[in-house]
Amino acid sequence: MKLQENIDMSPAAKYSLQEQENMILNAAEKCIEESSLLDFSMAKLAKTAKLSMGSIYKHVQSKEDVWIALASNMYRHQLEVFRTILEMPFTTPEKIAAISLLDHNKIRSFSFDAQLDNLVSNPALLQRGSCYWLERMFKYSKLITSIFNQCLMDAVQSGEFKSGEVYVEEFNVATWSLIAGYFRQVQEHLSWDSEDKILLNDIKPLVSIDSIHIRSLQRLVNAYEWATPLSKEGLVKVCKHLETVGYR
Secondary structure, X not given: OOOOXXXXXXXXXXXXXHHHHHHHHHHHHHHHHHOOOOOOOHHHHHHHHOOOHHHHHHHOOOHHHHHHHHHHHHHHHHHHHHHHHHOOOOOHHHHHHXXXXXXXXXXXXXXXXXXXXXXXXXXHHHOOOOHHHHHHHHHHHHHHHHHHHHHHHHHHHHOOEOOOHHHHHHHHHHHHHXXXXXXXXXXXXXXXXXXXXXXXXXXOOOOOOOOXXXXXXXXXXXXXXXXXXXXXXXXXXXXXXXXXXXXX
């Protein structure tokens, strides 16, 4: 019997493109955990993902691309967490404080979040990334900025932020500088244990409502005019709610 002609006899793809992407990034995390952000190899990545090098390079063109891709997922996760916080039953000042009162160990994407964040802040590194992953990473980064800006604009419209729209950008820059600066200070106290080959924190992040950082943040927030200023009672309420939802 004559076989039907023009039948496509090529085998179906074993994994979809999205499945391959997930496999590669999961493997990248494992490789980095086993070595470091700088020392993992693309060959080890392919072996761990159980994909050919050709399949790997369809998704990421270099180690820089791997870092940017991981950072993209990290920022996407942060965006989801921040959106959740901004929907919590808090005043806007309490929502700002909640960012610092989070237990970042419970919401981080990777054990190397802080190091990855620093790494992808390097302009020389970003120039070696592909447009695809750079666009994704910057999209989530810009969305994080956008949702906080919108939160403050909503507070202006409702009359909660009495200082007015003219101070929205200034408030955002001031509070984010304080928050980012504090966590950068914590990161600078990392030390290397050569015997156990692990990174250690010399100081514990100060996330109690009586910490210097929270007191400073409270003073900064209340330097602006709010319908309801940030109070210690409000900070206690925020902590309890974060504990309830597993963020603290």
